[in-house]
Amino acid sequence: MTMSEVQPPSLPTNSPKVSPTQYMHDRVRWRLSEALPWIVAVGAFWVFPNYLVLGTQMIIMIIFALSLDLILGYAGIVSLGHAAYFGVGAYTTGILSAHFGWNEPLSGLLMGGMVAGVFGFASGWLLLRYHGLALIMLTLATSIMLYEFANVAEVWTGGFDGLLGITIDPIFGIFESDLWGKTYYWYSLFVLFLVFLAVRRIVYSAFGRGLVGIRENTKRMHAIGSPVHQRLVTIYVISTIIAGFAGALFAQSTAYVTLDVLSFSRSGTVVIVLILGGVGRLYGAFIGSIIYMIIEDELSRISPEFWEFGLGLVLVLVVMFFRRGLLGAAEDAMKRIRGASS
């Protein structure tokens, strides 16, 4: 842009040269910076060989947070009970192995996702007729009921003691689980990559735009003939399937499932992760999960009892000063640097 093109300073640089078609193409195009998280993830394998177990848990958290971002960030469905589907995925895979000897990992993973999706469809169909506070309470209540159910169904879930006896076959019949967590690191990263590709496509599709429309103005979506409830149920099912994958990976990588997978604290954690990283911006789930788990790991080492105070403090600062999350703040900073240099 030359200096002769005078632009009002308050307006953003929406150059009239960009056609709307170009704009829509540019949105979807892969940016170079999008390679960064994958380079980091692959590089971390060699740089932090002693942290692969933690890395695997981060990856699982990212998958879980991505699933929440689909409904919270894009469709505007606030859920405080998303652990329900993480837990159903974890228990499905765990029970198949512990009780039925179904130890093949890929099909176990798929089953975890599918059963979570069935639960998601049943509850979503009912719950998504409600909005606002009522919906938040209903998601919370659903997860509490599932938690108590898992507690009572001790024969199947192991109840409070947890589900033991999960054994997972080598992946593709070749790669065995190892003490350092190398195998599960790659396996989880592979699943994350596939999930991310799918989520990215969904977000940038016409369906994804429709979800944003529902988030921005449900009343208007009804008035342009959009089947709002059907759309919400669809994205809820997709989201719960992905949450189920995350839970299944968790069960496989730790070979142990406790009631914690269904807990309110897990539901709360994934919301915190997303707010930390940035809601409704794809990579917010990555940043949030990594920051959260580093904070947890470091602070709990310093003070096992008091570490959550530190987490609370970080969250307060982020919410007060970076309303759009750490990723949003980083984007703003980049824009400012670019603006200053041009």
Added chain:
Amino acid sequence: MTTALEVRSVSKNFGALAVTQNVHLSLERGARHALIGPNGAGKTTLINLMTGLLKPDQGSIILAGRDVTSFSQEARVKHGLARTFQINQLFKGLTVIENVALSISERRMHGHDFWSPAWTKSDVLDEAMALLEQLKLESDALVPMQQLPYGRQRLVEIAITLGQQPKVLLLDEPAAGVPSAESHIILDAVDALADDIAILIIEHDMDLVFRFAKSITVLVRGEVLVEGTPDEIAQNAEVKAVYLGEKVNG
């Protein structure tokens, strides 16, 4: 069949309050009809009954010869009935063209496609751009909605509705909140719409009403007081007493 929309003896009560009483209203194809009446006359309620936001206690709504009384709002939209809102209902987080493209995309049932990138290969954007040009909004295409001045937001409100290619268009106070010096822009845009669209407008500004409408219905306390041409309405003593007189005194 030339009747685009017909309201047949429709009544609606909110508890003991009769907000709509035995209302008849008929819009021919290409109608330019105004619905006027003092505040609380039940004008917006009547629109909500037409669009399906409310269900009538009695009576029926006929859209292009089909009884749509039991139809959902979405289904009525699919049958050609679209509306604007008195208070803008926009997608504030999206750009202007995305607001319009979303409407077109929903009309064309693209909203079910969760795999292909949105609006890159289809002609949704071309159609959206044509609509923006029609309303002289093309230079704002990529402006974020919330940065647009209110008067132009009002035009986008209409553009979104036109994205549905309605056969019947209900405009609920389209110039509300727009400075009177600029309200003609809104009306010019409405005037320029295709002749075969039946348009019902609710408006408080009598200058706009008499300039635009070929027929007028006066609603008072949920009842049709009188219906006629602008001249007949202007001459009508009852209307003067109940409505126009009140306006002058107020």
